[in-house]
Amino acid sequence: MFFEILDKSLAARIGKIYTKSGYLETPALFPVIKVDFNPEIINHIKKLNFKSVITNAYLLWKKLKGDIVDIHEYLNFKNIIMTDSGGYQVLKYGDVSIRPKESLEYQIKIKSDIGVILDYPTGLSRDIEFVKKSVSLTLRRANFARRYLNNSETIIVAPIQGGTNYNLLKYCARRMKEMGYEMFALGSPTGLMEKYRYVDVLKMIMTVKSIVGDAAPLHLFGAGHPMIFPFIVACGIDTFDSAAYSLYAKDGRYLTRDRTYRLEDLSYLPCNCEVCRRMDPKDFLSLDLNKRIELLEKHNLNVSLEEIKHVKLHIKEGTLWNYLEQKARAHPSLYEAFMLMKGELEYFAEREPFTKVNIAGIFFFDPYSAIHPTLISYHRRLLETYFVNDEETLVIFPFLEEKPFSRSHFMKRFKDDLIKELGHAAIDRIRIAFIGYPFIFIPFELSEIYPASQWEGWIKNYPERKYLSKFLSGLLSKIKTKNFILFEDGRTKNLIKKIEDLIRAKGTADILKIYIKKDLNSAYLENMVSIMDFLKRRLHI
Numbered sequence: 001m002f003f004e005i006l007d008k009s010l011a012a013r014i015g016k017i018y019t020k021s022g023y024l025e026t027p028a029l030f031p032v033i034k035v036d037f038n039p040e041i042i043n044h045i046k047k048l049n050f051k052s053v054i055t056n057a058y059l060l061w062k063k064l065k066g067d068i069v070d071i072h073e074y075l076n077f078k079n080i081i082m083t084d085s086g087g088y089q090v091l092k093y094g095d096v097s098i099r100p101k102e103s104l105e106y107q108i109k110i111k112s113d114i115g116v117i118l119d120y121p122t123g124l125s126r127d128i129e130f131v132k133k134s135v136s137l138t139l140r141r142a143n144f145a146r147r148y149l150n151n152s153e154t155i156i157v158a159p160i161q162g163g164t165n166y167n168l169l170k171y172c173a174r175r176m177k178e179m180g181y182e183m184f185a186l187g188s189p190t191g192l193m194e195k196y197r198y199v200d201v202l203k204m205i206m207t208v209k210s211i212v213g214d215a216a217p218l219h220l221f222g223a224g225h226p227m228i229f230p231f232i233v234a235c236g237i238d239t240f241d242s243a244a245y246s247l248y249a250k251d252g253r254y255l256t257r258d259r260t261y262r263l264e265d266l267s268y269l270p271c272n273c274e275v276c277r278r279m280d281p282k283d284f285l286s287l288d289l290n291k292r293i294e295l296l297e298k299h300n301l302n303v304s305l306e307e308i309k310h311v312k313l314h315i316k317e318g319t320l321w322n323y324l325e326q327k328a329r330a331h332p333s334l335y336e337a338f339m340l341m342k343g344e345l346e347y348f349a350e351r352e353p354f355t356k357v358n359i360a361g362i363f364f365f366d367p368y369s370a371i372h373p374t375l376i377s378y379h380r381r382l383l384e385t386y387f388v389n390d391e392e393t394l395v396i397f398p399f400l401e402e403k404p405f406s407r408s409h410f411m412k413r414f415k416d417d418l419i420k421e422l423g424h425a426a427i428d429r430i431r432i433a434f435i436g437y438p439f440i441f442i443p444f445e446l447s448e449i450y451p452a453s454q455w456e457g458w459i460k461n462y463p464e465r466k467y468l469s470k471f472l473s474g475l476l477s478k479i480k481t482k483n484f485i486l487f488e489d490g491r492t493k494n495l496i497k498k499i500e501d502l503i504r505a506k507g508t509a510d511i512l513k514i515y516i517k518k519d520l521n522s523a524y525l526e527n528m529v530s531i532m533d534f535l536k537r538r539l540h541i
């Protein structure tokens with residue numbers, strides 16, 4: 001297998017794609033290099049330690065009149081080179097003069113590491129006949145190109161067309177997967193990106209990903225501005241190309257990770273890269289046009305790479321969702337796109353990893369940040385694995401200040417007291433859990449484990465009442481005991497009431513309820529005798 005997944009967060013992954021020119025760590029950006037490139041830009045890309053670029057094999061073929069070169073020598077770049085087939089030119093000019101077979105064979109002959117079938121892009125067309133034509137032509141060419149799958153060292157990418165016609169997009173994705181392709185690409189989003197239609201782009205990504213699955217890498221053509229990178233990666237894009245660094249530069253525009261500025265509007269350069277630290281906006285404007293473009297391109301590349309590093313860091317520590325919450329504020333279209341993601345929590349929850357080694361705490365800010373894919377995934381696993389039998393007694397506390405709860409001072413003391421009063425054997429029949437928002441319920445056994453071990457931010461109200469009721473009834477169906485000690489404070493009053501109602505709805509129960517007036521410790525000390533008596537009776541000691 002040429003693709004290996006090393007780490008995950010949401011639908012994003014850090015992975016390795018093995019090519020004949022070495023491996024590429026994903027998520028990865030392929031800056032678009034023109035056939036008539038500026039060698040300074042290639043040198044800069046190498047200096048930045050970019051491992052991947054993409055160039056257009058069709059335009060090269062046209063320029064060289066079909067002559068064969070080694071593309072690595074031609075670009076003076078020994079790392080990974082992806083070639084585009086000319087599909088974009090089809091979209092722009094209606095057709096190209098190369099035949100699909102010729103296009104693919106040319107890409108293989110010039111030793112491209114990752115080649116693309118000459119597709120027939122849908123673009124933004126809503127003309128159903130045209131969309132059908134683009135899908136069927138692309139599929140026919142993909143079917144023909146299968147013969148090269150095992151006969152070349154070039155990884156062959158199957159572009160998926162259909163645009164925003166989701167039925168045809170799904171159909172195309174399904175057929176491509178059946179044909180045995182190992183790497184896919186989503187075509188046609190360039191026009192959507194230019195119009196800030198991020199919602200459509202993310203919808204297309206999630207639609208395709210749900211069909212082609214998680215085993216294969218998925219490429220996005222024309223990813224555009226770095227501010228969209230975290231969102232496309234979170235939805236499952238592994239590699240993407242972008243010419244934005246250059247297109248914006250030619251237009252005199254300066255990128256930051258979240259915005260675009262016209263050079264004339266900048267009073268300062270908010271960056272300290274090797275270009276910016278020696279100049280101010282006036283210096284930029286006084287340069288001759290070609291030099292200005294070159295330096296802007298270099299800066300824009302720095303910013304794009306920086307964004308990818310941030311995204312990777314957040315995947316590694318499991319905080320990508322928190323990062324998206326922040327980034328969504330950069331532009332109303334991003335916010336809208338993020339709202340769409342919030343409506344697709346299942347998509348993300350089912351892809352969340354069960355464990356994480358290198359973690360940082362998840363932050364919760366307001367009731368709406370409680371709707372978090374990591375929590376949904378946690379709840380789902382809890383309902384699958386949690387069980388309390390009828391011989392046991394369940395003791396429920398509000399969330400403690402100290403995390404992880406199981407190793408807090410209070411818990412140590414409580415456990416010591418139990419052993420002293422009831423003996424070691426009885427301990428096994430006492431189950432402990434903690435309640436509060438946004439996790440709702442954390443069993444003692446899970447309180448040291450990701451994600452319950454490390455998080456910040458207490459939430460007063462849970463916004464999704466329906467979800468909450470469904471989760472609680474699911475949970476209570478796994479709790480068979482009728483013996484409970486419930487600690488209640490001001491924050492958990494409503495939650496305790498819901499739990500108590502559910503317990504009583506199942507029949508008679510024996511509940512000892514302790515009200516926390518001042519703090520947990522004093523409530524425990526005041527009621528210690530009755531707590532121990534209750535436990536002794538229930539455990540027949």
Ligand SMILES: [Zn+2]
Binds near residue numbers: 272273274275276
């Ligand atoms: Zn800079």
